[in-house]
Amino acid sequence: MSSPLPQLRQGSRPLPSLVKHSIEPLVLAASLLAVAYAAHEAIDYRYSILALLVAIIAFPGQWPTATPARFARQIAASWTVKCCLLLLLGLATGTLSMFPARVVLLWALLAPVQAFAVCLLVKKFVWRIKLLRVHKKKAVVVGATLLSEKLMQSISDDSMSPIEVLGLFDDRDPPRVLLAEYAPVLGEVAQVAPYCRAHAVDRIYITLPMSSHPRIMRLIDELQDTTASIYFLPDIFIYDLIQARLDTLNGIPVLAICETPFLGMDGLVKRASDLVLALAILVLVSPLMLAVAIGVKLSSPGPVLFRQRRYGLDGRDIVVYKFRSMTVCEDGADVPQARKNDARVTPFGAFIRRTSLDELPQFINVLQGRMSIVGPRPHAIAHNEMYRKLIKSYMVRHKVKPGITGWAQINGFRGETETLEKMAKRIEYDLDYLRNWSLYLDLWIVFRTMVLVVKDRNAY
Numbered sequence: 001m002s003s004p005l006p007q008l009r010q011g012s013r014p015l016p017s018l019v020k021h022s023i024e025p026l027v028l029a030a031s032l033l034a035v036a037y038a039a040h041e042a043i044d045y046r047y048s049i050l051a052l053l054v055a056i057i058a059f060p061g062q063w064p065t066a067t068p069a070r071f072a073r074q075i076a077a078s079w080t081v082k083c084c085l086l087l088l089l090g091l092a093t094g095t096l097s098m099f100p101a102r103v104v105l106l107w108a109l110l111a112p113v114q115a116f117a118v119c120l121l122v123k124k125f126v127w128r129i130k131l132l133r134v135h136k137k138k139a140v141v142v143g144a145t146l147l148s149e150k151l152m153q154s155i156s157d158d159s160m161s162p163i164e165v166l167g168l169f170d171d172r173d174p175p176r177v178l179l180a181e182y183a184p185v186l187g188e189v190a191q192v193a194p195y196c197r198a199h200a201v202d203r204i205y206i207t208l209p210m211s212s213h214p215r216i217m218r219l220i221d222e223l224q225d226t227t228a229s230i231y232f233l234p235d236i237f238i239y240d241l242i243q244a245r246l247d248t249l250n251g252i253p254v255l256a257i258c259e260t261p262f263l264g265m266d267g268l269v270k271r272a273s274d275l276v277l278a279l280a281i282l283v284l285v286s287p288l289m290l291a292v293a294i295g296v297k298l299s300s301p302g303p304v305l306f307r308q309r310r311y312g313l314d315g316r317d318i319v320v321y322k323f324r325s326m327t328v329c330e331d332g333a334d335v336p337q338a339r340k341n342d343a344r345v346t347p348f349g350a351f352i353r354r355t356s357l358d359e360l361p362q363f364i365n366v367l368q369g370r371m372s373i374v375g376p377r378p379h380a381i382a383h384n385e386m387y388r389k390l391i392k393s394y395m396v397r398h399k400v401k402p403g404i405t406g407w408a409q410i411n412g413f414r415g416e417t418e419t420l421e422k423m424a425k426r427i428e429y430d431l432d433y434l435r436n437w438s439l440y441l442d443l444w445i446v447f448r449t450m451v452l453v454v455k456d457r458n459a460y
Helices: 015-038 045-060 070-094 101-128 146-157 189-198 210-223 266-297 347-354 361-367 381-387 394-400 422-437 439-455
Strands: 137-142 161-170 183-185 202-205 228-233 247-248 252-256 305-309 317-325 372-374 403-405
Touching: 015 045, 015 070, 015 101, 015 394, 045 070, 045 189, 070 101, 070 439, 137 146, 137 189, 146 161, 161 189, 183 189, 202 210, 210 228, 247 361, 266 317, 266 347, 266 361, 266 372, 317 361, 361 372, 361 403, 372 439, 381 394, 394 422, 403 439
Parallel strands: 137 161, 137 202, 161 183, 202 228, 372 403
Antiparallel strands: 247 252, 305 317
8 A cells, every 4th residue: 555645834934034024014013103103193002903904914024135126116016005905994994084194194105115225224234233143054055057056046145044055066077057156066966965964964955957866866865864954946947937836736746837826815816906996997987988989989980899809818718898999890810910000090099099098998808807907918819829839838828817908018018019029029028927926016017007008109
């Protein structure tokens, strides 16, 4: 009888990680109390409860891992979401009136600035604060590979990392990847176990390629005679990963290589944000939509709405609505993209395309669940069938619902993609969106889209 497969456990956050991700929530809560105190408000149960609530909502907090400009955008976007949530809670519970407007407004303006500044200062100077220093775990890396380079670089860049890499082991001379700037080469793989015993190594990171399976198993057997924790980093980075994650299926470990980002709670958050924004926008622009509909009807013969089949979630056919901007309503095996000075575009159609007013009926698609506000722009079925044969991973963009606007559109790939290179670049941005999705990224894309509608002239 075969032994049962071991259960996979989710790793807990180490202490330095908890400290890093607690800084923003603590700063936001402290900022509230400081503003209330400066405004001569009594720091009573109202502010204590609100500060605690803010800290809970904000955890885990943002931590600067990219450029300061990008971190500032992350802080601003996340704070906008938190403010909206707190506002809704205040309105729903009737507690909003308990706080003076001047205090709430000043706090809303100061808190993200303070969180941004404190996080950057802590990251820059934390190594100078003896009380925050942690006992370093001595580690070695087995295998001089691109993966080990990424691992050691991330450890080196993290001022609060509890890990000190003593060196690496590799059988090749010279090693596959030269990593002298991160750690010295200590020897061959056969020398790992003796070295770890002699130097009381705490952690061993194995980054050998999966093709070295026999060597890896032999090494793990030898390391059973040490007290070091052993971590295996599979070289799945050679694949084009989309939302890679570790999961279990009835207790059996499975590794997702390509998956939608909208699973579980993330899917609920995405759908809820789509519904709230779509309803709000449709209520606000309904008079404008009526005016555009009248303009379309009076400017040229034909229906007000243009319906076209597109690929939706998982490549299933959906019907997308737009205000008609052309003299034709093409939906077949050959649908040419709109071009500059296209004879099919009516004068009024040129105006609504340039201002993106033709896209407004797609908010109805969002309410129907066929589309999302942010996501890869849907292409005509004829274009999908052509480009899926020419561009690698083209169909992966359909792991999420198509969007009214997207990451590619705010990065200069809005409108006609007259060359294969431009379409490939658009797909690259679409896949990048899938890899890095967050609600904060969606809000940033919506904001940038509103700016581009005024300034951009790539759509026609």
